[in-house]
Amino acid sequence: MTQPVTTLVRKKKNQPRLALAVAVLSACAAVLVRACNANAALPYLFGLAFGYIMQRSAFCFAAGFRDIFMIRNTALTRAVLLAIALTTMGFGILQLLGAVDLPTMGKVYPVGLHTLVGGILFGFGMVIAGSCVSGCLVRMGEGYIMQWVTFLGILTGSAAGAWNLGFWYRFTIAGSPTVFLPGSLGWTGAYLLQYLALAALYLLALRFGGGAFSLKPDLKSMSGGRKWTYPAGAAALAAANTALFWSWGRPWSITSGLTSFSGWLSSMAGLSPFSWEFFQRANLLEGFGQQVFLRHPLIYLSFAMITGSLYASLSRSEFRLRRPRNYKYVLSALAGGLLMGYSSRIAMGCNIGALLSGTASLSLHGWLFGLAILPGAYLGGKYLLRFIVE
């Protein structure tokens, strides 16, 4: 998969020097973040790492779902399954060591109709936007103007979702059970079921969209080649997520931070987001207490992902301000962002918080969210082929 790249034009490259400047500035910013909001320092540093890893490995959660239907290729689907399996293992080891308590500190949330609807909308949104929320942050750092539009959509959509959450709360969330797998199956049963399900999906994916795909991380590609392999990216993301959970006490997630940021923007614009259901209720549920608006630590993680990706792309001379092909791409990016922002509120997370960290916390809502994304991504693919491809 890793491809040697030949350079056509040998021109003076000054991007690596800019990368150095970005590194120095983000180190200064880290000190500043630590001084202003001590609880945000670790998420900030890990955000840099997540952005760097995702850019270097071209790891893409959206492609893991979309490519199944659009090009019948499951290389990234299998990489996502691998990332879930390794993160599950990492969180499991932390639980075993007593470093964390999964049911209270992990991502264990109610599972119900809201998860299903949220997943479908999210799947559709991420395909028409060209990336999910994590991918959007990474592409923003690489200079994709289209993803900056998606980001605006995500912020607006999250505000709408945060405001409208009361409806979903009364309609389904309040009456939905919170299913922590070991609670009903025991620890051994839960891990057995989790790994059997992951293995079954892996084999299914291999059968459906085969093609040689070595599970063994190609170590050579990590230093000399152009990109890391997908499995290497999966392993690095799992390791970083586990390290964040261990050191900070909460696993990797993004969208509740972006919602808080969006709430802060709304308050600046004269709205009163404190009366919105999300800030009344769900933020407490997510364990961040009164750390709303700019105090929310995940805001720093999200913005650090952009910087980490910017550093990675500059260091490899890949940065470029990329214009979308035409207005259809811009509209699609905006619509996809709005859908993702709204749906990540009602489903309580995105591909990171709900799918990756949720399933790895052995919560059923992560699994249902992941399965619900499939029909959404299928429909999104149909939409792309019908309206966007020339």
Next chain:
Amino acid sequence: MIRYCNGVWPVADHFIDALGEMCPIPIVRAEKKLKQLKPRDRVVLLTDHSCSIASVSCHFKDKYGYLCTVLEEDEGIWRIIIEKTV
């Protein structure tokens, strides 16, 4: 462009400009084109999508067994040559 390879087989290059297009549209377009082509014909794909370095070659090399070469055209722009070997 038609050229001869080893003086025996006419090889045609088909150019696809995929600048500003996101995944997996460049792959969908290249795949559609490659289906119509003869063995040893090539598709030249111009893309500014950084994921394409991995995803295009992963798709055509690992799934179809085609030959893929990635050339860096400029900072953030790549020319991917996909040769239909079979």
